Amino acid sequence: MRKCIGIILLIIIAWGILTSLQTMPFGVSRAKVANHYINNGKDETGAANIVTSVVINYRAFDTLGEVTVLFLSAIGLGAVLATIKTREKRDTEKASLILSTGCRFLFPPIILFGAYIFIHGHLTPGGGFQGGAIIASAFLLMYLGCHGEKRLNDRCSTFSESLGGLAFVIIGLIGLAVGTHYFLNNFMPLGKFNTLLSAGVIPIIYIAIGFKVGAELSKIIDLLMEES
């Protein structure tokens, strides 16, 4: 019954989408705002990666809100899971020495790789979000491989998370005070194009986002993994 209704409704919607897709050909046009970003983004922001310049410069306020949503969901997760107090014991086999040693060996390189990703966010693909996710996966590896011996340092993760958020907002406020007076204004010198120290505040903000996202995602994993 439910399946029949679902299929009928989806067929109607598919039909509507099919008729409207005919006016939207694949792979020919670009939006007007995208043209502006592509043509001027290089000179205005100094970042080689146009996606980064959109995320951190043109639409940085959106990104701030998005980071806030991430933060809120971490809080919500903690609130939902915090009330569970039953500590059930599962008999799990301890990881072998090779596995745990390998995990400990891989942990610093993965962290380094994450840091590399978000430091070079304005030059190559990647940035704070991807780097943060990679850092979180390093912590995940430690949780899986070392059987909960090494836990995320709570104070350290909170510190780096708030440091990242604070740096983002403070740089934004400095931008408001300096120069052309809008929030998250790119007030620093743009530097030489396509080098590491270029593009003004973009690398700094992306590093801040990397810290923040990495800490938050690690915290989410920590909350879900704990007691299990």
Next chain:
Amino acid sequence: MNILYDYIYYAGAFGLIFIGIFTMMVKRNYIKVIIGLSILETGVNLFLISVGYISNGTAPIFSNPGIEAKNMVDPVPQALVLTAIVIGLAVLSLALSMAIRLYKHFGTLDLQQIKEQRW
């Protein structure tokens, strides 16, 4: 063949979207519903990226001096999807924490049974 080339990405994206919606509509297991949600989300992201695509284009990065601006694909949907993926993870983990909580409380993940037990 040309028509296939024009619409294959859209077909894939909407295929994912429909499968995701159908899963959410029909399945009674809460984790299955969340799996449907994640498939739906992937479909939407794929659709947004394929809308911004330009035939014979390049990635929007000036990594080499020879890359020209006029062939670049649209960066705006990419920036959008980038954040959407991260938010998607946050939403999914929140929903899954609810699932854990529901299981602790009701002892089942079947939505029908949870609904009956609710009062």
Next chain:
Amino acid sequence: MSLELLIMFAFGGAFLTYLAGKISSKLRDIFALLCSVALVVIVSSLYKVETTITLYNGFFGMPLSMRLNPMAWFFAIAIVSSSALVVLYSMSYMKHRERTDYYYFMLLLINAAMLAIVLSGDLVSFFISWEIMSWSTFLLISYNRNAALPAGIKYIVMSLIGSMCMLVGIISIYTAFDTITISEIVQHMATATAGYKLFLLIIFSITFGIKNAVVPLHTWLPDAYAESPSPFSAVLSGMLTRMGIFGFLLIMFVMVGAENSLHMGRGFFSYHNILAWLGAITIVIPTFIAMLQNDAKKLLAWHGIGQGGYMIVGIAFGTSLGLAGGIFHTLNHAIYIILLFLSVGAIEYSTNGLRDLNSLGGLFKKMPIAFLGGLLGICGLIGIPLTNGFVSKWLIYKTLILGKAPFLAFATLLGTWGTILSVYKFLHNLYLGQLPQEHQNIKKTPLAMQIPIVILSLTILVFGILPGLPLKSINAMIVSFGFTPLTVSIWGISSETGTLNMINIFSILLVVVAIFWLIFQAARKSTAVDQYDNYAAGAAIPKDKYNYTVEFYAPFYRMATPYLRDIFDMLYQKIARFTEFACDNIRKIYTGYVSDYIIYIILFLALLISAQLKWSVF
């Protein structure tokens, strides 16, 4: 300048009282009293001042202003003085209750809001103050929790319906005339069509009719009066309900204008005639329902509705005599109903919240001051000569007889008879008869409760003997509406068709009473007996309960009950139940099952898409 000071004092005093209550309750009581006395002083210093001030200019380009004129001053002085007396009374009455900070805050806030209503010079500030008043009244009606909550909800629902009607009226005025200042609306009103004026009159009449409890819209009132704390019942019945009368005056004689509102429609089906008939129904039916009540406050509440009918009849008739009668009756009603509620409150205070007429009685010697208040209050309510009710009722009867409206005149007289019957029950069952055993050692009435009762009792006599005092300022108000002025002297009123001179009546009554007293003194055969002796008729008095006042008017009750059901209340209850039932069924679409919600979303999308594909609506 003093107008701003007045508003500032009124609102700021309310907030500061609340803060003072956080420090000490004694400080708060004194502060509240000082505030209300200061308001009385300020308002009385503004006598015969006409002024306009602009409070705030930026409300969508419309100025919010305050203005003072004879009408506003008359209502303002009544509001502030009654509220000062009530605050004084509350100092003892509310002493050992909970949440007294909140009580005083709301009481003073209502006072301030009523002041702002009567002083407001434009419709937006009128509406804002009206809403402040409605909401704080709701909070204070439900102060006692339990049974008071449904009463408060009933009040706020009806009040909000009224407010929304008023909002519709205000918005339509703004779109039609592009102004909200009352004095400018008056000028624009000349260009409006008759239909538009009728629309305005009707839509505002719903608002003010609800507030003044005109009969089809009265059902909130009995519960609200009975369940709120007694001092607040006094304010509620005395001034707050009569904001409806102020509103009627505002819309009929100021905004639309007397020459328009009195010639709206033809013959019987003219606007003011129908309003007068509604007023007559409001007099008769609630007064007879009041007779059947066994709860002292409910009895007074039904009388509150009934007396409101006199005011409506008076001002709806629209002659200067009738208008004077209606407005003067508003003032008089405020005085005696506050007095009655305060004396019932004194009994409630002494007997720990008892107000059932069947279980009380014989309190005359225990509480002489409350008895004095009750006696003079019901004298005013009935309209016995030398009390203030007599003068205003005389003016209304006179208007109806001169205006050749015999049926309306008969209705008002019928109302008076019903009043006499029911208030005798009230007085007798509370103060006369046998004192029940458990009330032998009741609490004494404190001084702070006695003072307002004494002041109001004296005021009833003063306004009864010297009606010229208030009638002078009422006369100024009537002149400002564009009516011919009355010839008012300090003793009474004189016109070409008859003269009322209270000093003559006073002296005649004095002489008659003196003669009778002398006769009785000379030919005295009776002996004074004890309060309890006169029931026994020679037989032995039962020790416990022997109170023949139980089931007063029982035969009448049996006879009249089938006809005196409150059909409007039942109708509203039915509507409410139907709404609840419908909402309960609509609620069922929220199944609490995620997949269902997704199906709803998809269904909606599918409907949109099929509509677009079929008819191309977008």
Next chain:
Amino acid sequence: MIVIVTFLIVAMLAAAVSAYFFRDLLNAVIASCMVSLIAAVMFILLHAPDVAMAEASIGAALVTTVFVIAIRRTTRYEK
């Protein structure tokens, strides 16, 4: 090229459909991980390396892990 894309898309849809049909939730999660991975490849083909990176690290890895953790703390089988 078109053949590769068609193959990828068919595989992706097949993975999604099997995620619908699997009774074992762990299998369903792995199937949805497949969907994400193929989607990451398709982002590369659509010249969106940033998004591909995010999808691979977050959509494929972290989401799957979170699902697995949740399944471990609840039940493994549907019904």
